[in-house]
Amino acid sequence: MRVLIVEDDDAMAGALTASVRSAGHQATRVSRGADALLAHRDQETILLDLGLPDLDGLDVLRKLRQVTHVPILILTARDDERSVVLGLRSGADDYLVKPVKLVELLARIEAVARRVVRGSGVERRQFHVGEVSIDLDRRAAAVGRRELQLTATEFDLLALLARHAGLVVTREQILDALWGDAFLANSRSLDVHLTGLRSKLKLPGFIINVRGVGYRVEGDASEGTAHEDGSAAR
Secondary structure, three states, rough: OEEEEEEOOHHHHHHHHHHHHOOOOOEEEEOOOOHHHHHHHHHEEEEEOOOOOOOOOOHHHHHHHHOOOOOOEEOOOOOHHHHHHHHHHHOOEEEEOOOOOOHHHHHHHHHHHHHHHHHHOOOOOOEEOOOEEOOOOOOEEEEEEEEEEHHHHHHHHHHHHOOOOOOEHHHHHHHHHHHHHHHOOOOHHHHHHHHHHHHHHOOOEEEEEOOEEEEEEEEOOOEOOOOOOOOOOO
């Protein structure tokens, strides 16, 4: 398991890193909230301190929850009831108060990881939404039998929206998935790619703008197979 440790105290970070690695997991440590917002994408679990030097940990937690569903465990010296309630209501999967026994910490990490594994499914590699079919392995998309000539970013954008068909995907989620930083990436780039994608789809109303939030593709994504000509289909 890949664990991101967000901790500004070097001694504590060293002990956490050694403990996580001794249990057979991979550990990456960052000391600032801004670094956590950049480093989270390849991680499977996050240990988050609330007392960070640049950002309040609860703000970091809320921002992370906008773009990732991986387990987040708060590990902090704040033991007042208000902080615990705010942490859990803001999206933390668990809340541990320092000092914590490392054996208990590892048990908590493994417990939340098991819950995530049970709730996860196998990603479909070919699927369609209405007339639009997508093949993730070939990185190909088509409307009916008309194959779309998409740029790499346009394809990634279409695949992301289509996988969440019927649900709103926020601008922050899109920026994080495509550019790796939901809070510093140039949102104007998203507008340009979205315009290009809509132009190539030629399906008015397929991608709906949810004002002030993000975008939604109408319909439900279902599995598909491939035509002999290579385009993905039902």
